[in-house]
Amino acid sequence: MCLIDDLESVLLTDDQIQDKLREVARRIEADYAGRDVLLIGVLKGAIMVMADLARHLEMPVSIDFMAVSSYGAGTTSSGVVRIMKDLDRDIAGKHVLLVEDIVDSGLTINWLLRNLRSRQPASLDVFALLRKPEALKVDVPVRYLGFDIPSEFVVGYGLDYAERYRNLRCVGVLRPELHAG
Numbered sequence: 001m002c003l004i005d006d007l008e009s010v011l012l013t014d015d016q017i018q019d020k021l022r023e024v025a026r027r028i029e030a031d032y033a034g035r036d037v038l039l040i041g042v043l044k045g046a047i048m049v050m051a052d053l054a055r056h057l058e059m060p061v062s063i064d065f066m067a068v069s070s071y072g073a074g075t076t077s078s079g080v081v082r083i084m085k086d087l088d089r090d091i092a093g094k095h096v097l098l099v100e101d102i103v104d105s106g107l108t109i110n111w112l113l114r115n116l117r118s119r120q121p122a123s124l125d126v127f128a129l130l131r132k133p134e135a136l137k138v139d140v141p142v143r144y145l146g147f148d149i150p151s152e153f154v155v156g157y158g159l160d161y162a163e164r165y166r167n168l169r170c171v172g173v174l175r176p177e178l179h180a181g
């Protein structure tokens with residue numbers, strides 16, 4: 001029984017993801033030359049992209065995580081967010097790069113950006129591995145983007161369906177009969 005058999009299609013292979021992360025890492029190194037960067041990941045979806053992006057970066061970085069839950073029905077986001085785990089450290093005066101797995105409506109990240117901005121970092125930017133441009137409800141300032149993808153429910157590379165499939169190396173669309181939503 002192989003996890004990948006549950007996918008209807010593979011949107012992004014491990015190689016495509018790693019090539020993109022390497023390319024983005026070179027841009028981040030150039031843009032933040034001489035500055036210490038704090039990477040902030042949002043649990044749990046961002047764990048894989050955080051681990052790989054951080055290792056592609058050949059510069060000193062710190063890492064912190066937040067966990068949030070959005071009050072929303074099923075797979076749709078309402079934009080009302082509750083912090084389940086806050087950052088360990090103060091970010092005032094730090095150069096913060098928020099590392100996101102996916103921007104769908106943009107409501108969650110928009111809320112997060114407002115929250116983080118109020119803590120007065122020296123700078124605040126966003127890296128999103130995936131973005132669904134057709135689903136965006138608000139303008140999200142994504143400085144570094146991995147891939148624009150169609151508005152389909154995807155799993156893998158940190159993204160789950162009912163807590164499964166996070167450990168797939170690729171990103172793909174689940175077979176419809178396995179997906180209730």
Ligand code: 5GP
Binds near residue numbers: 045107
């Ligand atoms: P937004 O607030 O941008 O609509 O939603 C962001 C969150 O919804 C993501 O962090 C992720 O947890 C979840 N999400 C949005 N689209 C997908 C998807 O295609 N697959 C999975 N597994 N989660 C998604």
